[in-house]
Amino acid sequence: MAEFSNDNGNQSSSLKLWLFVVNLILAGMIMGFGVLSIGKIKDFSFTFISYPDPAQKFCEQDSIKMKKRIKEIQAKIANLEKKMSALEPNDPYLIINTTANTFVLRTKHKIIREGLCSTGSYTLLEADDGSRWIFKTPKGLFRIQGKVADPVWIKPDWAFIEEGLPVPPKNHPDRYEYGTLGDYALSLGKGYFIHGTLYQRYLGLPVTHGCVRMGDEDLKVVYQTLSVGSRVFIY
């Protein structure tokens, strides 16, 4: 009899231990799940909770007042839309996307031409003497500073360094290259140009040293449409 009750006691204490261990493990698992999916638990909580009703905020106003306010707002909106519209230039402007390497030549109301171009390659050229050049097209709003037909490229230092050639002195004949920039060039300032290219097959790719290259026909339209002072948006 004594043996039997002792056995029962052992069983009940081992059961309690079991209960404790199993519950501890399960609790840990639930807790871990809770921490891992806390965002989802918060989202789920919105099933039971709502935000205050908007009607309460406006209930003190009657419908006549409300209609009057609607008319006031409509007038304000019309005024704001007018102001927004006034911001758009009336003369043609050019938009250049340096990521997709595309351009849009447009006016306020219509697209004149769109197509592929080439912009800066984002290459950082490092020379042995520690000089560095980054070939990227600047972003922002620019104005056409000047227009040239049959432009001549005056090669900067990096053009020689990139080809492993010694850098000639300024105004050296080696610096002048004819035909490389295509039929036209439009200056954006600080040495950046919109010009043509011999490498038409690379249009649509970021391959330039910072200038914007265009195909012959596109460049002709851009050259003829934009005048000195026209806006060029580069992003």
Next chain:
Amino acid sequence: MFQNIQSKIKSWVEKVKKIPPKFYLITFCIQFFIAILILLVFGIVPVLREVERFKENQNHERCSSDYQSSSLIHNYLQLRHYEAVLSNKLKMAKDDSIALIIDLQDSLVKLTFKGIDLFTSKITGIKKNAGLRKLPFYLLDSLFSGPFLIEYEYSSIEKFPIVVKKAPKDTIEAEQTSRAPQLPKQSDVFYSFVVNERCLIEIVQSEEDLIGVRSDAKKYRKQKERFLKTKNLKSVYTSNSSPYIYQLTVKIPREDARSIYRALPVKPAVLIRY
């Protein structure tokens, strides 16, 4: 050996059979209590705290007038919101940097600069988390339309994909390096902006198939999840942290998403039209 295992399993089954039903009931009750506790601590309490913030500013008078047509209120609120968007757009036009406009009404994402829409992309999918979905229009307008200045951002692509090139020593070395330009690296585009410590705006590519290195997309998701988890857990034990993070996800074509991300400055302004 196999028999040994079989007999052990049998003895375990016997033992489990002997466990009284009371044991299961107690276990279930304890676990149920813990689950409820977790729901309360991690979910209900922070969400209630968030909602209470709005209730504090509310006028709880009851409607006494004959009317109120909810469509009239909605119309009024929508117009007011549009007015706010336009005046913010006008303000942003004075800035010297490109800003982002997410127009959920017309399903468009736009890049705007000096009042001109430089780039527009059609949204192919919009996802909001439960809090943002339930947020009434009048609250969206006042608190979640912006313009916001981005506090942090997470992205699967680089902002400036710079390639470093050493200058060749001579013409022979220059000839050896290929003159053909390198094609841009194929990559998938996911990025998110955190604003006001309480709102996460995510722009993801609409294409399901990944074209780039999978680890980039994985890394981005991990970063985003880590941010959300940290913020959510912080809100449990600190009162000054935002109790809930609102999330808006818009899907646009991959190359559009890339153009937008690279066009935006490091800390851009974002405006949302709901």
